[in-house]
Amino acid sequence: MKTILITGGAGFIGSHVVREFVLKYPTYKIINLDALTYAGNLENLKDIEHKPNYQFVKADIVDAKQILSIFEEHQPDGIIHLAAESHVDRSITNPLDFVMTNVIGTVNLLNAAKHIWNHNFEGKRFHHVSTDEVYGTLGSEGFFTEETSYDPHSPYSASKASSDHFVRAYADTYGLPVVITNCSNNYGPNHFPEKLIPLCIHNILNEKPLPIYGDGKYTRDWLFVIDHAKAIDLVFHQGIDGEAYNVGGFNEWQNIDLVKELCKQMDEKLRRPAGTSEQLITFVKDRPGHDLRYAIDATKINEKLGWKPSVTFEQGLSKTIDWFLSNQAWLDNVTSGDYQKYYEEQYK
Secondary structure, three states: OOEEEEEOOOOHHHHHHHHHHHHHOOOOEEEEEEOOOOOOOHHHHOOOOOOOOEEEEEOOOOOHHHHHHHHHHHOOOEEEEOOOOOOHHHHHHOHHHHHHHHHHHHHHHHHHHHHHHOOOOOOOEEEEEEEHHHHOOOOOOOOEOOOOOOOOOOHHHHHHHHHHHHHHHHHHHHOOOEEEEEEOEEEOOOOOOOOHHHHHHHHHHOOOOEEEEOOOOOEEEEEEHHHHHHHHHHHHHHOOOOOEEEEOOOOEEEHHHHHHHHHHHHHHHHOOOOOOHHHHEEEEOOOOOOOOEOOEOOHHHHHHHOOOOOOOHHHHHHHHHHHHHHOHHHHHHHHHOHHHHHHHHHOO
16 A cells, blocks of 8 residues: 655645545555645545545644654655645745745655655655746747746745755755646636635625736636646656656636636626626736746646646636535635634544
8 A cells, every 4th residue: 555645635736636546546545734724624625534545634844843753654655745835925925934835845845755765765756746937927929848947036936946946956966756747827626715716706706896917918827626636646656757747728818818708607607697797807906026928838748648638728617616606605614714613623
């Protein structure tokens, strides 16, 4: 039985990865390690929390001593590292938090893995999940490839770039078996409502303004989170040590066009007159260092591992909206903060 430790497994992307592994690999023991900060929500995993191959451990990757103790106890064969501070706006306000979690936390995990594996790397793997934001910004043309030079522009992307460098350095210096994935913007069920899509869904339901930065022409490549979880599964099992793989949705959208498509679908699903939700769009002051465009070239993972997105953006957005409309209690709990009581109730 392999033991796989997944950090940040109560978060948005992490919870989908945990579910993918728990259900697909019943002979694996899956350890979900999460600090349960504001974005960590164990309600995301209620459907699998009693599975015999699943265990939750509450811990902060910044605490090196605690992390080493957990690694020594559970002896993981693989680490899938998703735990991170990830909201750019928060990084502008509190950059040191991002340094501590994304840089120091990653190094703590690398040190713990190096210690317990003790140069016996056969069957071992450290999978570091990163972002396309480390590459900086693009003009109106071109794509980020795995060979694109790093050029981070926000404290968030700088902290993730630093963590990527440390992962590669541990591979080169100590021979640690690592893979890195750099993904584009994720969307889908369980998305914390500070991010654009769930924020707009929540605000439309409550007839509140839909805030759009600047002129709304910032362009992002959108990746359905369930497709991302399947890509992580593929790279973890079939990727080549030392390699990086870009994971993108082949779905470029300007923010304003995305929100208009979301408004259109919301009006249809809520049976409101066409154009009702779009009237809520409000342009707000741009944020500092805002990158114009991200676009991922996912050719490598497609050709080498056979991965490709299973849905178009319009299809994935429809699935996402349907999930939020069917899970408004979850959304209410998250926006009110009541979701944080779940850990106390379930894990006293």
